[in-house]
Amino acid sequence: MSAGTVEIRRSGSTAVLTLRREAKLNALSTHLERALLRALDDKAVTTSRAVVLTGGDKVFSAGADTGELREMTPEAITAYYRDSGAVYEKVAALPQPTVSAIAGYCLGGGLELALATDFRVADPTAQLGLPEVGIGILPSSGGTYRTVRAVGPARARELVLRGRRLTAAEAHAWGLLTEVSEQGAHLGHALRLAEELAALPPLAVAVTKRVIDVAADSPRESSLLLEQLAYASLNQATHPPTEDPT
Known part of the structure; x- marks a missing residue:
């Protein structure tokens, strides 16, 4: 399997999509975003009753591959949002219920991707944050918008402006996470939730x-x-x- 791909499998009525760029902590390159866009159109996904999105056992995603975007002109960035950058809104618009299964880093674009799903289940090792302002940009793939909706403006300022990084327990208390699983059980927990939702009309x-x-x-x-x-x-x-x- 080449780097920067998305693994697709079915578990009962649920489609499981796994980010496979482990050597780069699942950094969301345009290549990986396009792979995810293609995966969302795969028959295994379109015929599913629920979707689980995960990065595996150690990391969800450490964020966007900012090196790719750093030298882009405003025109190129606008084109990016029409191309691979559209994947976040495509996840948000899926008709099936969607669940993120999170372990380890879930930062920047990774958290934006998780926020685009309906539910978020995390391993106790999860760390969630939006560090973009610290490097002179801002969460721009729905992250600012969805963070405000999830936790309110005051806590959104803590996350977005101050770049505060939350543990799984803190993120659950703030409302960013639906549930925190036992150690190593985040994917199984997410699959059980997905199958519960898949049973609905x-x-x-x-x-x-x-x-x-x-x-x-x-x-x-x-x-x-x-x-x-x-x-x-x-x-x-x-x-x-x-x-x-x-």
């Missing part, structure tokens, strides 16, 4: 994911209307009216 899951995302940024009246319209559509799909025999 897929259309209801996909629609509800979108309603939750929109509700987080919408006024009360708009959110309530969207809930009601979504309910009506799902009810129609689940319990279609029977024809009147008369």
Whole structure:
């Protein structure tokens, strides 16, 4: 297997995607991002009922490969977000429930990738942080936006501006993590959660994911209307009216 690839396998109804750039701590190069984009279109993923994303037993991802972006012009960076940089939003837009299984470093772009999933399960060894401002940039693959939504503006300032690095226990207490597993059990824990979610009606899951995302940024009246319209559509799909025999 060449460096910078993504391993795809199925575990029951769940597709498991493993970042395979261990020699570089799974740094998110454009090559690895493109590999992940291709993996998301693989039949094993598109036909799954849930998706687990992991970096393996020792590290999730130490961050973006900033060396690739350092010399880019603004025009080239704009093109990057249309190309491999689109992978973060593609993960966020998956209709299936998604779970990150995290061990070791989950920093910078790695944390941004984990934040794009619906749930995050971490080994006690996990370290989470957003160090970008310290090197003169900022989290720009949805990281700033999703961190504010996950922990609120005050704690987002701690993470983004001060570059604070959190242990798994701290990240769980702050709301960045869904659960902390026992040592070495993060992937198994994530798979059990994924299979629990995979057992739910897929259309209801996909629609509800979108309603939750929109509700987080919408006024009360708009959110309530969207809930009601979504309910009506799902009810129609689940319990279609029977024809009147008369």
